[in-house]
Structure formats: C-alpha cells, structure tokens
Amino acid sequence: MGKGAFLGATSIFALMCALYASTGMAQELSPAQAGDLEGVIDSGDNAWILASSALVLIMTPGLALFYGGMAGTKNMVNTMWMSFIVICTVSIQWVLWGYSLSFAEGNWFIGGFEWVALQGVGQEATGTIPHLTFMIFQCMFAIITLALVSGAVVERMKFSAWLLLIPLWTTAVYAPICHWVWGPGGWLGGIGALDFAGGTVVHITSGASALILCLFLGARKGYPKSVHPPHNIPFTMLGAALLWVGWFGFNAGSELAADGIAASAFVVTNTATACAGFTWSVLDWAHSGRPTLVGACSGAVAGLVAITPASGFVGPMGSIAIGVGAGLVCYYGSVYMKKALGYDDALDVVGIHALGGSWGAFATGIFAQLSVNPGGADGAIYGNPYQLIPQSIGIAASWAWACGITAILALIIKYTVGLKASAADETAGMDISQHKEIAYSHET
Amino acid sequence: MGKGAFLGATSIFALMCALYASTGMAQELSPAQAGDLEGVIDSGDNAWILASSALVLIMTPGLALFYGGMAGTKNMVNTMWMSFIVICTVSIQWVLWGYSLSFAEGNWFIGGFEWVALQGVGQEATGTIPHLTFMIFQCMFAIITLALVSGAVVERMKFSAWLLLIPLWTTAVYAPICHWVWGPGGWLGGIGALDFAGGTVVHITSGASALILCLFLGARKGYPKSVHPPHNIPFTMLGAALLWVGWFGFNAGSELAADGIAASAFVVTNTATACAGFTWSVLDWAHSGRPTLVGACSGAVAGLVAITPASGFVGPMGSIAIGVGAGLVCYYGSVYMKKALGYDDALDVVGIHALGGSWGAFATGIFAQLSVNPGGADGAIYGNPYQLIPQSIGIAASWAWACGITAILALIIKYTVGLKASAADETAGMDISQHKEIAYSHET
Amino acid sequence: MGKGAFLGATSIFALMCALYASTGMAQELSPAQAGDLEGVIDSGDNAWILASSALVLIMTPGLALFYGGMAGTKNMVNTMWMSFIVICTVSIQWVLWGYSLSFAEGNWFIGGFEWVALQGVGQEATGTIPHLTFMIFQCMFAIITLALVSGAVVERMKFSAWLLLIPLWTTAVYAPICHWVWGPGGWLGGIGALDFAGGTVVHITSGASALILCLFLGARKGYPKSVHPPHNIPFTMLGAALLWVGWFGFNAGSELAADGIAASAFVVTNTATACAGFTWSVLDWAHSGRPTLVGACSGAVAGLVAITPASGFVGPMGSIAIGVGAGLVCYYGSVYMKKALGYDDALDVVGIHALGGSWGAFATGIFAQLSVNPGGADGAIYGNPYQLIPQSIGIAASWAWACGITAILALIIKYTVGLKASAADETAGMDISQHKEIAYSHET
Amino acid sequence: MKKVEAIIRVGKLNAVKAALEEIKHPGLTVTNVRGHGVQKGITETWRGKSIKIDLLDKVKIEIVSPDKDVSKIIAAIVEEGKTGNVGDGKIFVSTVDEVVRIRTGEKGEKAVS
Amino acid sequence: MKKVEAIIRVGKLNAVKAALEEIKHPGLTVTNVRGHGVQKGITETWRGKSIKIDLLDKVKIEIVSPDKDVSKIIAAIVEEGKTGNVGDGKIFVSTVDEVVRIRTGEKGEKAVS
Amino acid sequence: MKKVEAIIRVGKLNAVKAALEEIKHPGLTVTNVRGHGVQKGITETWRGKSIKIDLLDKVKIEIVSPDKDVSKIIAAIVEEGKTGNVGDGKIFVSTVDEVVRIRTGEKGEKAVS
Numbered sequence A, B, C: 001m002g003k004g005a006f007l008g009a010t011s012i013f014a015l016m017c018a019l020y021a022s023t024g025m026a027q028e029l030s031p032a033q034a035g036d037l038e039g040v041i042d043s044g045d046n047a048w049i050l051a052s053s054a055l056v057l058i059m060t061p062g063l064a065l066f067y068g069g070m071a072g073t074k075n076m077v078n079t080m081w082m083s084f085i086v087i088c089t090v091s092i093q094w095v096l097w098g099y100s101l102s103f104a105e106g107n108w109f110i111g112g113f114e115w116v117a118l119q120g121v122g123q124e125a126t127g128t129i130p131h132l133t134f135m136i137f138q139c140m141f142a143i144i145t146l147a148l149v150s151g152a153v154v155e156r157m158k159f160s161a162w163l164l165l166i167p168l169w170t171t172a173v174y175a176p177i178c179h180w181v182w183g184p185g186g187w188l189g190g191i192g193a194l195d196f197a198g199g200t201v202v203h204i205t206s207g208a209s210a211l212i213l214c215l216f217l218g219a220r221k222g223y224p225k226s227v228h229p230p231h232n233i234p235f236t237m238l239g240a241a242l243l244w245v246g247w248f249g250f251n252a253g254s255e256l257a258a259d260g261i262a263a264s265a266f267v268v269t270n271t272a273t274a275c276a277g278f279t280w281s282v283l284d285w286a287h288s289g290r291p292t293l294v295g296a297c298s299g300a301v302a303g304l305v306a307i308t309p310a311s312g313f314v315g316p317m318g319s320i321a322i323g324v325g326a327g328l329v330c331y332y333g334s335v336y337m338k339k340a341l342g343y344d345d346a347l348d349v350v351g352i353h354a355l356g357g358s359w360g361a362f363a364t365g366i367f368a369q370l371s372v373n374p375g376g377a378d379g380a381i382y383g384n385p386y387q388l389i390p391q392s393i394g395i396a397a398s399w400a401w402a403c404g405i406t407a408i409l410a411l412i413i414k415y416t417v418g419l420k421a422s423a424a425d426e427t428a429g430m431d432i433s434q435h436k437e438i439a440y441s442h443e444t
Numbered sequence D, E, F: 001m002k003k004v005e006a007i008i009r010v011g012k013l014n015a016v017k018a019a020l021e022e023i024k025h026p027g028l029t030v031t032n033v034r035g036h037g038v039q040k041g042i043t044e045t046w047r048g049k050s051i052k053i054d055l056l057d058k059v060k061i062e063i064v065s066p067d068k069d070v071s072k073i074i075a076a077i078v079e080e081g082k083t084g085n086v087g088d089g090k091i092f093v094s095t096v097d098e099v100v101r102i103r104t105g106e107k108g109e110k111a112v113s
C-alpha cells in the first residue's frame, strides 16, 4: 500500500542524507552561532528581542483563531486547544531538554546535554543579548512550529494522540533540524544553506509532518463532500492579523539585534506578505468570481511563510517576487494539488507551509544579496547560482527527516493511544467528545 | 445641485491655497526632516520604532473589528475586507512610489522620484534609525489613513470601486498632504504648522474624504430609519482596544526615538483617550439615560484622534483639556450634526476623524509647550496665540485638498466601475454579493 | 452576623499591622526606589518599558474578553464595560493624584502630594528611563488591579456602584499598599518583603477585595444551581492569550531595564505559566474526565499570578515549582474551596488571584536566589528561611488592608447608590438594564 | 381560532410587522428559519471550493387569531411581504383548538387579544 | 393526539421543563423565538440614537401528547411559567393527525412516549 | 393539505433533504431547535463543575404538501433520518386549512408546488 512505500522511501532518503552529510560535511562545521558567550548586553538589542519574543508568542493564539475560525462550530474549542496545549507543553519541554538538544554544542546532527534544564544558561551575553533572551526567543519558534501542524489534522485527531505527539515530535523532528540549520556545528548551516528565520526549520518541517499525519489519519467523514465554510470569518481575520504582526518579531527578531538588517527583514516581511495576499485575492477573483477575505488572509500567511527564510537576505524587490510567487504556489497547492492528490489536509498546512516554505527556501537562493546582509550570500540573479545547491539540499533534507520521523511517531501513537477519534466522536464534534466543552452557549 | 457646487468650491479653495502657498511660502522651506541621511543607528531607538511599526500595523485589523462589530451581520466580511485590502495594497504602493512621493526631496508640494521602488532607501541611519525603519513606520500610517475612510461607506460601496480608490487616493490625496506637513520642504511644515503624528495628514484627510464619498454615494436603503445596532459589541471593544494600544506606537513612535518626548507623547495619548472615553460616557448617560460601551469606545477613539497632532507638544494637563474637548466635539458631531445635515456616514468617520482631527490640530496651537518639546512651539495659553494661524491654515488646506481631490476621484470611479452596489446587492448583504462569503456559518 | 464580625476582625488586624509597622519598621526605610531622579536615559531601557507599558495596557481588554467569554450572553457588554471603564477612570485618577500618593516621597504609609497632577514629573531620568515612562508603566498596573476585581461581581453589581468604587478603591486600597511595597520609604519594602511585580500589590489586593465584595453583594439569583457554561470560549482563550503576552511587559518590564534580569523574568514567567496551565489540565482530566480549554486558560492565569512576585528573583527550576503549585492551589481553591465556603465568586477571582498571589508571594521566600538578582535575597531552599517572615507579613498586611478598607467602601456604596442591581435587572441581563445595549444583534 | 403561519423574507419583517400593527393584530411570534422552494440557493467560496448553500434565511411569523380576522391578516401579509420575485414565501392557515394566556389562565378569544 | 405549543419567558424554561418532568411528559422540543403582544419592547442605544427592539426573546415549547394528558400539561406550564406580569406568554393547542417515531417507524401513541 | 413536521438529527439534514429532492417535494422550511425525549443529554464541564445540558440540538423540517404525498414524504424521512439509536426524532402530521403563495396570491395546492 502507498503509505508504507512512501514511508519507506522517505526514511531511506533521510538516512542517505544523514550519511552523506556525516561524511561530506562534517569538516566544514561553521563556528557556533548561538553558543559564543562573550560580549556585553546592548539594551536596545535586548529590548527588541524581548519584544520580538512576545510578538512570536502571540502568533500561536493567533493561529488558534485563524484555524478555529475555519473549523466547524462543533470543533472550535478542540482546534484552539491543539494550539494552546502546544504552548503549555513545549514551553516546558524546551526549558528541560529541547533547547539543549537544539542549540548546545554537540555534533553535526544534534546538540548536547550541556544546557539541560537550562544549567549554564543565564543572564550573560550571547552576542549582544542575554543568553536567556535567545533561549526564550527560540522557545517561541519551537511552539509555533508544532502548532502549525494542527491545522491539517483538526476535526478528527484524538486529543490524547496530539498530546503524546507534542514532546515526541519536538524532540525527534524539530530539535535535530533546528540544530542542523542554526545549532553550533549543524551540517546544513555548515554547507552554507541560508535560512534566516525558519523556512526549513519551521515551515517545511511542519508542512511535511502535516502531510504524513493526514495520510495516517485518513479523511474526515464524508470528505470531500462534507467540506464546510469557515464558521467564523472574523476570528480567521483576527488570527491572520496577529500572525502578521507577530511575524515581525519572528523575522526581524531573528537578526538578534535592532540594527539595519532587522529593519530590512521587517520591510521585506511586510512587502512579501502584502504581495501574496494581493495575489491570492486576484486568483480568487479569477477562479471563483469574487475575491474572498479568507483568501486574502491565506495568501498573507503564504507570503509570511515564504519570506521567512529569505527575510534577512533579500531586498524589497526580491520580496515582491517571493510574495507573488508564494501567492501562486500556495493557491494552486491548496486548491488544485490537494484535490488532485486527494488527501484531507483540513486547513491546508501542506499547501501553505510545506509548499510556501519550500518556495521560500529555494527563492532565497535566487534573490539573496550580499549587499543586504554581508553574513549571507548572493543568489542566482546576483551571479551565484551555486547558492541553489545548499538551498535545495536543505529543502530535501528537511522534507525527508520530517516525513520519515513523523511517520514513525504516527505509527507509535496509532498502536498505543490511537490516532483518530471514533466516528461517533467526530460526528458529535471534537469539542464535546474530547473536552466536554461547547464553544458558544448563547442560551445562557 | 449642492454636490456640484460643493465640489467646485472646495476645488477652488484648494487651488487658492496651493497658489498662495507657492508664492508666499516657497522660500521658507524647512530643512529636510526625513531626508538627512547621517548619524549612527541607536539600537534602542530602532527597537522602539520597529516595535511601534508593529503596533501601528495592528491598528488596521483593530479598525476592521471596530468597524465590523458595528456593521450589520451581513456586511461584516466586507467591512473587514475594506481594511484588510488596504493593508495589502498600500504596502505595495508605498514601497513602489508612495514613499518617494511623500518623503523624497521634491518641491514645496510633492516629493520626487528619487526613492521610487526604494532605490537608495537602505540600512543607513536617518537620524538614529535605519532609513528602512522610518520608511516602514510611515507605511503603516498611509495604510491606516485610508482604512479609516471605509467606516463611512460600508454596507453599500462596491468592492471594486474601493479597490480602485486605494492607489488613486493614496497617491493623489495622502502623498501630497503628507509631503506638505512632514516631507522635506513641505509648505505646511515650512510655515510652522505643528502636527506631531498626523492630525491633519491622517485624520482630517480621512474624515474629509469620507464626507465627500458619503455625499457621492448617497445613503443606504431605508436610511435613517433602517439604522441598526452593532451586530457584535465584543469585536468593537476589542477593535477599540487594539487601536488604543497601537496608537502608542503611532504617537510615541512619531518621535522616532525612545527618549523623553516619546515618553511624554505616550502619557498624553493615554490621558486624552481616557478623558474622551469618559466624557462620551457621561454625555451618553445624560442624553440616553445609560452609559454605553460602544460610546466609551467611540469616545476613546475620538480622544486618540484629537491628541494625535498634539501628542509630542503638550503636557498632561493640556491632554486632559484636549481629551474632554474631543469627547464633546465628536459626540455632538456624530449624534447631532450628522442628523442635522442628513448625510449617511455609517460609522461616523466625519464626526470622529474629521472633527476630532480638526479640534486636535487647532488645540495643538492652544496647548503646545516649548518646555515639553523644544522643537515645537508655545501655544496660545503660553503666550503665543500666533501659533493658531499656521494651525488653522493646516486644517483648512487639508480639508480643501482632501475634499477637492476625493471628489474628482469619486467622479472618475463613478463613471468607470461605478461607486455604489445595486440595491439587490445591498439588500442581500455585501458579504455574499461582493465576496461569496458569510461571516458566521454556525450550522456547520 | 458573620459579615460584620469578619469586617471587624480584618479591620483590627489591619490596624495592628499598621501600628506594628509604624513602630517597628519605620527606621528601616529603604532608599527611595522610584524617586531618585538622576542618571541618564538609556534608549534601550526606555524602549523596553514603553513597549511593556503598551503590553500591560492590552492586558485589561484581554481581561475583559477573558471574563466576558465566561459570563452569560446577556451580561457580556456589562462585563467588558467594567474593565473598560476602569481604564478610562484610573488613567485620569492616576495622573491627578494616584501616582503621587503611591510613589511620591511621603511616610512609611502613603506617598505625598508633591507629584499631584504630575507636577514635577517630567522627561528627566529616573534610573535609566524618563520619569514619565515609569509613571505610565505604573498607571497600567493600577488599572489592571481593579479590573481584576470585577470578575467576582459581574452579573449583578450595579454599574453606578462600580463606577463609584473605582476612584475610592484605587485611592484608599491600591495607593497605600503600592506605597508600602514599592514607594520610597514604604514599610513592606523596608522590612525586606520581596514583590517583584505585584503579588501582594496587585493580586492579593484584588483577590481579597473581590472576596469582600462577594460577601456584601450576595449571590446571583438561583446560585449555585444557575451556574452556566461560558457563553463564548474563543473570547476567553483570546483574553487569556492577551493576558499571557501582556504579562511579559508586566513582569519583565518591572525590572525597568532591558537587562539580564528582565530576560530572566521573561523566561520564568513563561515557564511558570505553562506549568500551571498544564497542571490545571491534568487536574481537570483527573476530576472531570476531560481536559478543558477554559481550564488550561485558567491555569495559565493562575501561573501568571503566582510568578508575578517571584519573577525577578527566581530561576527556571523555581518557576516550575511555583507554576505547578499555582495550578494545584488555584484549582482546588476555585473548585472545592468556593463550594465549601459557599460564596458566589462568579469567575473565581478569589481562587485565582487571592490564593495564587498569596502562594506566589510565599513561594518567593522559598525559591528566591541572590544569584538571579543581587538586589533580591536567597529564599528558604537557598539557606535563608527567614525570608519567609517578611513575605508572610506582606501577605497578611495586604489581605488585611484590602479586606478592611474594601468592606468600608462597600458599606458606603451600599447606603448611597446601592451595590446590587434589582432582581428584575439581573434577570433581564445587565447589558440591557445597565447600558441599553445587547452584545450580539445578529438579526440586523 | 386559527393559526396563520407565514414564511417571509428577512428584509420584509419590519414592513409586515407594521402592517399587522395597523390592523391591530393581537400579537405575534417570530422564528428565524431557513427555507427552500422554487428559489435557488447561493454559493459560498472557500479556498477555491464552491460550497452551495441551498437553504436561505427566512423568517416565520405565527399569529393566532379569531377566525374572522384571518382574511384581513393574510391580506396584510401578502400586501407587504410581496416583491414579485421567487422566494417571497408562503402562508399556511390551520386550526387551533384552544388558547390559554399563561399570565391569567384566561382561555379562548380573550386570551389572544 | 394533540400538540401543545407554549410561548414562555426565556428565564422560565428550566422551571417549566422541571415541572413537565415531574408529570412524566414524553418529550419536548424547544425553539428560540421572538415575540410581541401586550408587552412592550426595549430600547437600545447606539451613538445617541434610540433603536426600538419591539420583539423580545421568548422560548417556544412544543409537546405532542395523547389527548388525555393535555390538561395536566397546560396546568404545569401555567403554574411554572407565570410571573403575573405582561409577557408571560400563551399556550396554543391543536390537533395532530399522526405521529411517527423515526427510529422504529412506530406510529400513534407509542411513538410519543 | 397536510403539514409534515419532523424533528431530526442535525447531522441527518443533508441526507433527508436529498431524499426529499429525489421524490420532488415542493419545498421545505428548516428550524434549529433543541429537544429532549428518550435520549439523555450531555454534560459540559466548567472549572470542575459539571453542567448538564439536557436539551440537544435538533433540526425541525416542515413540509406542507397535498394529502396524497404525505406517506411518500414520511417514508423518505424515516429512511434517511434513521440511525437506530435513541434520538432519531419524531414526525408529526397535522391538517392545514389553507395555503397562500405570497408572491402571486395563489391559494391551495398550486401554492405549495
């Protein structure tokens, strides 16, 4: 059956990548990015990264509303809960071991145990901000990444299964890929793959894992005939707005300083987002006869996703190209590809995050400019087509690892607590069946 | 007919102002305010302006909720959409040519093309922040200004007409007035008109344009008998709260530094807003027998509007006077003046923004204190009644230009795509007729 | 009758505490904390505290949604209004006399009148931020504290009574306790009671006052049989999220600088909150068979409350203990203690704020570490059990003063405008009876 | 005693209500309903997918009245509820055996006034 | 078989429901309605404008039952639904020709129990 | 003329609607109701307190049709509305004295088609 084969293939690919990396790239380890504990704290930089951390935290409840508004009324609480429980759980996991595995000195593949339980992670400067500031900023990234996955599996995944997935996934999928890209000695960073704020680490991992979970879960009852319109568009709009504004912290905060590159990242984030939102609206108008607000919000999120890896490396004109591209790629991915392939990705996490993240990571290799960020590289249109190689390796490796490991985790959960709610629970609604709660009780 | 006459009069007045300005003031051009590209970046200032930019962005979705909550259920999506599409569209327009026309070196009337497509707008310091930071902060102002207009025209203006209006208006109305007040060499700045954060540039332009659009559109079906209560007061409250908090970025950010004047602007913003919200509540209680929450929110917005031009120039006691005045002026403007004059300004953009902005710009000339801001001036009660002259000219010129040009744009749109939705579309609701969307689908 | 006795006892206790303090502690006055007007402004610190002030302001509308979502549909507007009017009123009270009474030089008990109407409160540096920045940051604390109280009395307290309570309570309860702990020469600060961000000043005062008001008001009609589920869980979740993110400003901002301690406070705030949210969910699952989202949100708020006094003094592991403890204490307080004692605390302000604040203030004495904050102290597990003494005194004194004075104010209000709405008004709903407003009008 | 039940357009409720007030109807009860008949539904769009909504919002008015007033009531509803386009709705008349006013326990015609 | 239809105050639903449970009624269906009769409406305020809401929220209870239980049911509703103030509502009784239980296809009295 | 009133499960609305379309029913009106019968309610939890919700969401379908079609309609509803578990609902049939189409003023059987 296709599922098994797919799983096998991706696992093998992941293994190959890992082997290749361990032989071919181990000697090229970049100097530790997060680990150099020197320098003094700059209050302006620290102010910006603390504010950015708050901004990134608000993204996850924003996501809860963005997703929840599109879910059905009887699944609203559960949909929001899936995001909210990630905040509560990953915040603890990250402090206890997640941060250490991701960012402590280790090998090319994974971090060490030095910073377990934040031992040795204190107020001293890392670059120009306290080490704790860097730690908590990264914590918010780990939170939102898994929360993104939930959009694909809402309306049918058991809450206990989701709860079990959280620490497993964050440990086995997120931490390694995060270390590869941003950790000291990580191999993807080592080969020069550029990912400013998480196109691979955040969006490909979440989107690819979402795809695997969709395949293991199967579709909702009656899909695709039973597809319903969003139950509350204002919540979806508000959620998209909170994502947009929080994303300034996500991207511009990833500079870890309040400098010119942060300003540039802020500008291209806004520009690409606007372009993608606008593009999706135009496509909606063309294909459905009317521009929809949910479409514009979806497009905006697609733009945010795509500009993420590029945000510290490209200029405004590059960001327009990336944004328009994101609108195109994610629109057709969410509308046509999903239909063609037939999986039930409830809220289009694959179409928007996996595809948008891949496009963004690739496009970084096209539009990056050394003149924007001397710590980056020139991209293809600035005469360096070779940058597309590490970018492509980064994309492929993230897909492979996320798919392979998520498949294993899904199997484990399937045969322990079970993945999918019973048909009766699904029909009654996940809110009452999983939580004994009802989103709206207007009779009271 | 009155409309034509009005249009004629305002156009002539605009012309006269322009002529007067070109002869009388051209030689008094102030040194470039935004354009001096020197100095070094201060990370604290940059952190504050980046954070402020994020805060100002959140105002527009906040406005979408503030307006949407007061609109009818069947027009909720369209009302929010009008704000959201402004974000997507003006973000692009501003980067491509809006910023250059507003802030590049040009003449007394309009900026040049030097910074088109952000050529030459980079990470170098403007004052103590990167030029890009200043650019994106100003972008958020251009966005919210046009979004404010939408409140007057909801529930009946065609979406295509609105979409067409966006780039036209931002180019022909916003850019010139912005240049007059804040651009290098702008004539209103040159004659010493004080406008710290946009009483004229933002609120008079939006409110005056809203009035003109109301007149061209005509009333909603059945108005005023058909006036309905807000469909969702929680959204209106949330929107007002997001406006309030975002406005701290708007006003205190306009100092372009995290210094004492920013702190002062923050304080007077909060104080005036509270006073105006409280005043409106008292008037509600007196006139309608009960204090309403929507009234307090409306009052708060009125206070935010009125303190905007004054925020960097007045002290706390001045802000109390401005806030109480805003509550009075805008309450009577929204309730009695609208009724007396009979235009259908659905959500009181004229009463709150045009009147509140005019009051604030005038009151700046009364309560400004050199001791608060040495870059400002003393107002009438500090012995300098002459400050009321440039303030009044600023008010009159903004009204005139906004009215005149908006009238021309409205005519253009009326005879191309058409301004007003058909009666059937209005009755069915703008959500389903313009967007094939329904805000709430609780049956699903 | 019990009420009278309780009132008497608390008043006497308050008196005793005051006397004891005036004799025993007056000589140990600490140097003025807020009042030393020297140094230069650090733009980064100022940026952070201005941003924090904005974050703390958003907490109050967040609270309005958190409470409103749990209230009944027909009381939604009134519930939000109670928070919103506090913003409008206390902002004015604070500027006029509240700040001076709390923070100006005075005696061990209360501040002086030096800074009435902000005379002498200007842009000059206090520490490294403008004095005005400190003033407005503290203003936001005064606002949220009283707003917290409203959760206990919603659905039955007359709006006029609440409006009258606002200036009285903020002047007679908040200002003294604030001065005791944070004001120059305040006696609780003097004896070394640690309260970083307001466990006593904010949460015990609000929770204890809520208890007294509940007792004076009596229960809602039909209580406890008539207890209804939350009318809108998404608003409750959104409110909790805004509280969480705003609380970063609350706690990490209380350092008044963007330094390492701010980073540490940020980290422990997030950790304790996540732990408490998780703990409450587990208890829900164990006791009710399902984890509820409202439970997780309640737990998160409990965690935020408990970590508040400790946030600048404890490390991450201490924060886990405090968070788990908060989940336990507040869950049993809200569910079992309330039932056992029988008072009608509608939204569990006593269970969460009074108990959570007390636990947090006590736990600060257990888990504080000098190595985290050299300006703090070591707690019991770091070899200094004596720290529990000033902590306990602080807890007891805050309870006593808040209970005693609130009882007096409640009596005054009861015999002037009256405390409780008529049964008919309660049945009709507070929205229509107090405000002539209806939260949702979907028919329009 | 008869019950007159009318399914009308949402936008016509106020006009019909006013017309009934003019003929001094004794009272009425309104319910939000959704309906489907000759009139076709509307189409919503979500992420490129068309979702047909074939039940449209309507309003049901119920009026219980003495037999003699029925024709007047029907006339008023038809007069004010009509637009001439499909979807205007229907009126159903049925027999009510007994009426009780809860407040007083009164029965019969006195109870509906 | 009869259908008893009662329009009552929203706040009385629980009491009436409890009373019906006591007399072991077979089941009931509840609808949110809005109504208008002797009782006047309420006035909302928006930006200084008074907006009259002349339809007040009510609840409609429908109970189908054998003829013999009708008087008991009416008595229970009147007893528990009454406040004595205008707006308490009305009860309408009409005839039902046939009842079917969907689950089993049973007809007649067996179907309503 | 008869009115067929069916209380069914929310999740069965689409299936029943489709079945009625197949037998070419003339139109229908749908109301959201809550109900209570043999089927027990559900329990919500709020802060450790269990709150019993004994009225479950149901949907009411009303179809007015000529007498001859009634048995076909009932059969279609039973067929598609049945799950076999308690809570499937009931069908009530009653007599309608008169039908008017508002759009045209037509009366009787022509009006319902």
Ligand SMILES: Nc1ncnc2c1ncn2[C@@H]1O[C@H](COP(=O)(O)OP(=O)(O)O)[C@@H](O)[C@H]1O
Residues within 6 Å of the ligand: D007, D034, D035, D036, D037, D038, D039, D040, D056, D058, D085, D086, D087, D088, D089, D090, F026, F027, F028, F029, F030, F062, F063, F064, F065, F101, F102, F103, F112
């Ligand atoms: N046979 C019927 N039984 C019950 N309700 C009906 C019936 N036919 C129509 N309706 C109701 O009347 C509304 C309008 O009917 P429709 O046939 O669309 O328009 P018209 O009355 O103008 O011919 C429908 O939406 C539905 O609610």
Ligand SMILES: Nc1ncnc2c1ncn2[C@@H]1O[C@H](COP(=O)(O)OP(=O)(O)O)[C@@H](O)[C@H]1O
Residues within 6 Å of the ligand: D026, D027, D028, D029, D030, D062, D063, D064, D065, D101, D102, D103, D112, E007, E034, E035, E036, E037, E038, E039, E040, E056, E058, E085, E086, E087, E088, E089, E090
């Ligand atoms: N003639 C009627 N037909 C249908 N419903 C009615 C009628 N009269 C009253 N009602 C319903 O009963 C409710 C209460 O009636 P009302 O006359 O206000 O009070 P009371 O029953 O105490 O005299 C109304 O809100 C309305 O829903």
Ligand SMILES: Nc1ncnc2c1ncn2[C@@H]1O[C@H](COP(=O)(O)OP(=O)(O)O)[C@@H](O)[C@H]1O
Residues within 6 Å of the ligand: E026, E027, E028, E029, E030, E062, E063, E064, E065, E101, E102, E103, E112, E113, F007, F034, F035, F036, F037, F038, F039, F040, F056, F058, F085, F086, F087, F088, F089, F090
């Ligand atoms: N006697 C009745 N009168 C009115 N409605 C009823 C009656 N009995 C049941 N109902 C409605 O039918 C629904 C289903 O009935 P129930 O007895 O629970 O299941 P079943 O029909 O499978 O025996 C109820 O929720 C209620 O809305």
